[in-house]
Amino acid sequence: MGCKVTCTKFWQIVKVLKSLDAPEGVCIIPIGAQGSGKSTLGRRLKVALGDVDVISPDAIRMRLYKKAHPEEERVDYGKVWDWLTETGKHELVRKLTKERFAKSVARFVYIDQMNLTRRSRRPFLLTDRFKIAVYFHLDEETLLERHRRRFDKAAHIPETAVLVNHRKAEEPTEEEGFDLIINYYVDEHKRSLLSKCYTVKKGVSDVQKSIEILEFAMKMELEARDFYRESGDRVARDDVRRLLSRLAEWEESHHRFLKEQRDRLKSSAGWDASAIPLDESEARDILERPWKGRGVEPPLSEEASDFSVIRMALGMETDFRNFYLKAAANVNDPDGKAVLTKLADWEGEHQKIIDEQYRQLHQDFMAQMGFAPF
Structure with a gap:
């Protein structure tokens, strides 16, 4: 069947x-x-x-x-x-x-x-x-x-x-x-399916709705972690591989954070807006630090494959940020809104880091093709 x-x-x-x-x-x-x-x-x-x-x-x-x-x-x-x-x-x-x-x-x-x-x-x-x-x-x-x-x-x-x-x-x-x-x-207007888990339903309490959001997000973060780990084994460039490894670690950290929040809600302890799953200064440091230590240049065909992986990663992080923003808008608890908004901010940091790597890939690729300066 x-x-x-x-x-x-x-x-x-x-x-x-x-x-x-x-x-x-x-x-x-x-x-x-x-x-x-x-x-x-x-x-x-x-x-x-x-x-x-x-x-x-x-x-x-x-x-x-x-x-x-x-x-x-x-x-x-x-x-x-x-x-x-x-x-x-x-x-x-x-x-x-x-x-x-x-x-x-x-x-x-x-x-x-x-x-x-x-x-x-x-x-x-x-x-x-x-x-x-x-x-x-x-x-x-x-x-x-x-x-x-x-x-x-x-x-x-x-x-x-x-x-x-x-x-x-x-x-x-x-x-x-x-x-x-x-x-x-x-169709863009049909891409709202990611939000189905937190659509307001009649008779569903805010706590239960929040638990459903967190459980959906936990699954989402684990899928992203697995994607980054598996993609890291296939990319050609060392800097891309290191970036994917770090992203996998962050998604794992997000999953643990979400699970802790979910368990608190199930035990009636409420949201914990003071918890921080990621050192933001570390994220900014990575964003501002050039990726180095690439070693031998991979063939152009392999660099093109790295492009596709980075584009997929950028799309995932964009989806996640939008998800958390929409989820925050559907939660009434102020601490819940703060937690989900913070998660959206962290995913936004991921977007910036991935976009920076994409720009570097594009610049290096164009240079190898003989189109620099451009």
Whole structure:
């Protein structure tokens, strides 16, 4: 029997995938029109999970074209598509995609195409792998805005075609053969799902509501700690690795602090606004001190992977800060408000530190590419 989960961030999808017990391997089928974010998700999963085979028909099309036209160095999407149409090679692309899927031995296989209809998805569901659908939810205005930013394809794929594809997308179902369906909400107005644990409910006391907030936050902090620990084993740069290690320690500290507050509320002792889980001066010192001792420069490809990890970390800390601010607004106890606001401030410090590391990564990367000064 399949199940459904809801995510609003890529890193949440990563956490779901890491928790799977699927020895036979996993097949991930994203579902969405052009511009939904399918290829971006594929790249993020490759960085976060490692053993991911991203099968892209677009990449296959490009290889076929370049093989037939080796003299051309720069080719745009429209030219490749027209050539495939003129030579009748679209069916060959579909065949090669299926063959690549059948031969893949990676733990995770990601089918990077629209997969809009049940018919188009069927060939990839005839497998012993654990089958996951990632259904992209976004409104038409957001979709078109994202499509316009894709300069490689926006000039060749009309917006009317994007809307037609968006409207004909068929939602995945358990009956179709999926073991897990991930509903990924891209729409900004639907990203409030993180706040569901502290939505005011009729008949729920302020203390009980506070306990629910703390227990949700405890789980959230542990997930962040695990992400930082696991990512630290994969990044290339020493400074990024040290930063992730320190962030993991802080999230562990936050979890202990939250647990102590939760236990106090359960024992009717109340909030303790005087407790401090983190030495703020240490955080500021880290923020102001340049990261040094990098050793040997990693390859550019590995530096690019570090970019993705840092971006995911920045997104997590932004979510956490917003969570604590919203939680503080829903708690009546003054000490509770103070504690949750302080946690939001600490997550804000994390944001600053991560952003500083991202800027340093970007500067070093551009310098290696020969674009400095910039």
